Structure formats: structure tokens, C-alpha cells
Amino acid sequence: MSESTVVRKPQTSRRRMRLDNANTQKYIFLALAIIPPFGGYLLFTLFPNILSVYYSMLDWDGLTDSTFVGFSNFITAFQDQYVWRALTHNLIFMVTVPLFVVLISLLLAYLITHKSYRENGFLKVLFFFPNVLSTVVVALLFAFVYDGTYGLLNAMLKLVGIDMGNFYWLGSDKTALAAIIPAWVWGGVGLYVIIFANAMLAIPKSLYEAAILEGAGHMTRLFRITIPLVSPIIRVSALFLVVGTMKGFEIILIMTNGGPYGATDVIGLYMFNLAFGEEYRNFGYASAVGMILFVILVTAKLLMDKFLPNRGYEY
Structure with missing residues (x-):
């Protein structure tokens, strides 16, 4: 080479x-x-x-040509008495439904985790059962309960000496709104019972044993140990419930469709009827109402962050 x-x-x-x-x-x-x-x-x-x-800045029915109207839809929405009526109903649901769901779920979860019942496994399944059902089934079930002729509620009241006759609870503007709350609560409790029960099982038993030695009763242990340690879970659950009650309308649509005479109308249902109802069919105005709902939800989230701070506890 x-x-x-x-x-x-x-x-x-x-x-x-x-x-x-x-x-x-x-x-x-x-x-x-x-x-x-x-x-x-x-x-x-x-x-x-x-x-x-x-x-939200258009006058549009979804089919024909749209017309730009600027903030006119928002001005109309703020002057619309039906918007304020629906928001008032939403506010009632936003306060009552999360409150009842959280309180009942906490109590049931505490009993399941701190009482050695043989039926605890069965009770968890029983409490969770409403969440397996669709909203349609829950709504129809409670519509039958409130029926004036064959309803379970009137029959039970008659057994204790209160004869309501053929009174239909969803047909009166004085009782329809209150009648929806138990249906909404019953459909939501089971899920949060499971969530709270799992959170309580993660709390060390030594804390309860020390409290028992100090003579603390069930209520003291619940409010001094259990609730503070699961408060982050309660906070998130309350946030989901508040948002759900502000946005949800399916159960109301099926049970009353906002009636009688708008006594159970909520902002989500009103917006739905504005967009897809034969009487209105105005996508632009419905979108403006939706933007108002969006602002309310963001405001509610900020208020919850302020008054329900996410405090962590170490143990």
C-alpha cells in the first residue's frame, strides 16, 4: 500500500x-x-x-344571514325580567343543593367509616345507586313521587293524617321550585358519600384514638378532626356542585320545563329555549345570556377561593 x-x-x-x-x-x-x-x-x-x-354580538337565528348588533344583546339581557327571574332560581339552587349534598354526604360517609356495620359495603352501593341512573330516570321517578293521583308523597302524608287530595306538587308555582331540590340532592349525594368516605379512610386512626382517650365524642371528632382534614375535598366538591347547579337544567327540563308560569325556570333552560325554541330561535341573544352565565361562574369561583381557601393540614 x-x-x-x-x-x-x-x-x-x-x-x-x-x-x-x-x-x-x-x-x-x-x-x-x-x-x-x-x-x-x-x-x-x-x-x-x-x-x-x-x-353574542349578532342578531342571528342560525339559518338566515346574521346582523352585527354589538352590545345590544347584552343591554337587552340586563333589562330582561325573565333573565333575572331565572338567575334568582339559580341562586336558590346554588345555595341549597350544594349545602344539603355536602352535609348529608359528610354525615353518611362518617357513619360508614366509623361504625362497624356489616352492611357497610351494601350501603355504599345503595348510596351510589342514584348516580348510576340517568338524569331522565331520576326526573321521571320524582315526577311520579309528586303525582297528585298516584304519587308516593301524597300517600305517605295521608298515612300520617295529612290529606292533600289530588294536589300535584310540580303543578303549583308555590311548591314546584322546592320540589326539585330533593330530586337534585338525591341524585348527587351518592357520589360524594364515596368521595368523602375514601378521604376519611386516609386519616390515621391514631388521631381518633388519641381523641377518644381525651374523652372526645363523635361530634367533637367530626368537627375537630374529620372535617378539617377533609376540607380540601369538601372545597373541590362544593365548587363542582355550585358550577353544576348554575349550568344544569336537564332535570328541570324533564320535570317541569321551567313551569308552571316560569316558577322553576333557570338560566340554562332559558338560554336553551332562546336558542332552540320555536318561539324565539335567536342564537345571538342566547349566546349573550351564556356570556352572563360565564361571568357569574367565574365570579362564584373567585369568591369561593377567597372565602374557602385551600388550606392543607399535615398529620
């Missing part, structure tokens, strides 16, 4: 192929993990919300 002959060895790169690089693999994994859900959020949540802001 001559001296001029150069033996060339295959040059090896300092780095391997890009796909073999750890940082590249990490970025690929993050992209595959983040892009699909984030893309779905942009497509099905953020974009429709931005679009609804634009729709």
Missing part, C-alpha cells in the same frame, strides 16, 4: 441518530401526550367559547 493511500475509517458522529437521543425521545413523548388533549381542548372548548363571544 502506497503512502499516498489514505485509509478512511467510517466517521462516527458524536451523537447518535436523533431518535436515539434521550432528549429527543422525551420531547416526542411530551408532544404525543400533550398535543391530542390540548388540541381537543382548543377544538371543543376554547374555540366554541371564543365563537360564542362573537355570536
Whole structure:
């Protein structure tokens, strides 16, 4: 071999192929993990919300050409007595339903976790059963309970000497709104019983044993140990319940459709009828009402953050 002959060895790169690089693999994994859900959020949540802001400034029935009206829909909404009536009903539900659901769920969860009943497993299934049912089934079930002729409520009242005759509880503007609350509470308690029970089981038993040695009763242990330690779970549950009662309208749609005479109308149902009802059919005005609901929900969230701070407890 001559001296001029150069033996060339295959040059090896300092780095391997890009796909073999750890940082590249990490970025690929993050992209595959983040892009699909984030893309779905942009497509099905953020974009429709931005679009609804634009729709709220239109006079549009969804079929014909739209007309830009600016903030006219918002001015009309603030002057609409039906909007304020619906918001008043929402406020009643927002206060009563989360309060009853949280209190009842806490009590039942405490009994399940601190009483050695043989039926505890069965009770958990029994309490959770309403959450397996659809909203339609729950609404129809309670509509039958409140029936004037064959209703269970009138029959039970008659057994204790209170004869209501053929009074239909959902047909009176004096009782219809209050009659919806038990149905909403009954349909939501079971889920939070399971959530609170699991949170209570995570509390060390030594804390209760020390409290018992100090002579603390069940109520003292509940309010001094259990509730403070599960308060972050209670806070999140209350937030979900408040948002659910402000946005939800399905059970009202089925039970009363906002009647009688608008006595049970809520903002979600009113907005639904504005957009898809044959009488109104105004997507623009419905979107403006939806924007008002959005502002109310954000305000409620900020108020809950202020008055129900997320305090963590160590044990």
C-alpha cells in the first residue's frame, strides 16, 4: 500500500441518530401526550367559547344571514325580567343543593367509616345507586313521587293524617321550585358519600384514638378532626356542585320545563329555549345570556377561593 493511500475509517458522529437521543425521545413523548388533549381542548372548548363571544354580538337565528348588533344583546339581557327571574332560581339552587349534598354526604360517609356495620359495603352501593341512573330516570321517578293521583308523597302524608287530595306538587308555582331540590340532592349525594368516605379512610386512626382517650365524642371528632382534614375535598366538591347547579337544567327540563308560569325556570333552560325554541330561535341573544352565565361562574369561583381557601393540614 502506497503512502499516498489514505485509509478512511467510517466517521462516527458524536451523537447518535436523533431518535436515539434521550432528549429527543422525551420531547416526542411530551408532544404525543400533550398535543391530542390540548388540541381537543382548543377544538371543543376554547374555540366554541371564543365563537360564542362573537355570536353574542349578532342578531342571528342560525339559518338566515346574521346582523352585527354589538352590545345590544347584552343591554337587552340586563333589562330582561325573565333573565333575572331565572338567575334568582339559580341562586336558590346554588345555595341549597350544594349545602344539603355536602352535609348529608359528610354525615353518611362518617357513619360508614366509623361504625362497624356489616352492611357497610351494601350501603355504599345503595348510596351510589342514584348516580348510576340517568338524569331522565331520576326526573321521571320524582315526577311520579309528586303525582297528585298516584304519587308516593301524597300517600305517605295521608298515612300520617295529612290529606292533600289530588294536589300535584310540580303543578303549583308555590311548591314546584322546592320540589326539585330533593330530586337534585338525591341524585348527587351518592357520589360524594364515596368521595368523602375514601378521604376519611386516609386519616390515621391514631388521631381518633388519641381523641377518644381525651374523652372526645363523635361530634367533637367530626368537627375537630374529620372535617378539617377533609376540607380540601369538601372545597373541590362544593365548587363542582355550585358550577353544576348554575349550568344544569336537564332535570328541570324533564320535570317541569321551567313551569308552571316560569316558577322553576333557570338560566340554562332559558338560554336553551332562546336558542332552540320555536318561539324565539335567536342564537345571538342566547349566546349573550351564556356570556352572563360565564361571568357569574367565574365570579362564584373567585369568591369561593377567597372565602374557602385551600388550606392543607399535615398529620
